[in-house]
């Protein structure tokens with residue numbers, strides 16, 4: 001349902017947009033590429049269902065929808081990049097034209113996203129040899145695309161899958177790999193260093209890549225990369241160019257999402273620790289969802305445009321995001 005209340009200046013967005021925003025915030029939709037795809041789809045639905053009676057009202061609704069989606073999770077830049085891309089295609093003098101250009105642009109974004117992942121996978125697969133063992137962290141569709149392409153090339157790949165506390169996205173990775181017939185060894189995060197001796201590659205995805213080549217990904221990636229460097233295991237980051245964070249070219253830092261205590265310490269477990277003082281505020285829990293891996297611990301960033309040493313990624317970033325950025329709804 002769309003409603004416009006010009007009198008008090010508020011603009012309601014379609015229920016589907018609110019649902020998608022909730023799903024992203026609650027991580028029923030998660031992972032940077034999947035979030036970007038869902039956000040573009042939600043904008044298309046908003047455009048299709050809009051009841052706006054003027055071009056200005058239509059544009060207001062779309063911008064409000066973009067803001068609603070943007071305010072869900074702060075770290076994956078694929079989300080604002082997707083919103084900005086779709087809104088930049090919103091052109092026309094009539095509501096019908098605006099609707100058509102916006103939905104077409106969203107469709108184009110989603111098709112390109114899918115194709116970029118396939119292309120990236122083919123490029124990344126070239127780094128994997130027959131018989132290699134890959135250690136993964138979290139669940140990344142870009143990283144899995146490299147393994148899928150290697151399997152399609154007829155290579156045998158094995159995986160050591162880190163569980164990835166607290167949300168255990170490693171289980172999603174393990175499920176996908178088993179569907180493809182890949183032998184999987186699941187380990188707790190703390191066992192990663194021990195099992196690096198058996199790995200030929202560390203393969204992870206990214207939520208954002210900064211201009212200096214730093215990789216922002218699931219918490220635990222940086223420790224894994226440091227250990228991998230110490231053990232001589234190359235670290236490969238699979239990240240479509242939608243993960244490049246243009247604002248970092250002007251020195252902005254990437255916000256690291258802090259999530260709820262309950263993900264780490266459910267109330268009943270908290271009660272076990274502070275049973276005698278349920279309101280004890282001397283026990284606090286920190287739950288950062290992501291961390292930053294410096295470029296010196298990354299061997300290659302694999303994108304659909306080729307693979308890059310992290311220090312050179314800024315060249316690609318300038319080429320793709322040369323113009324100023326601004327908030328996604330201020331295009």
Ligand SMILES: O=C(COP(=O)(O)O)[C@H](O)[C@H](O)COP(=O)(O)O
Nearest residue numbers: 030031032033140141142205206218
């Ligand atoms: O860190 C995560 C997901 O974190 P969360 O589970 O908190 O969203 C993934 O490694 C990247 O988003 C890349 O995923 P993809 O390659 O699918 O974009």
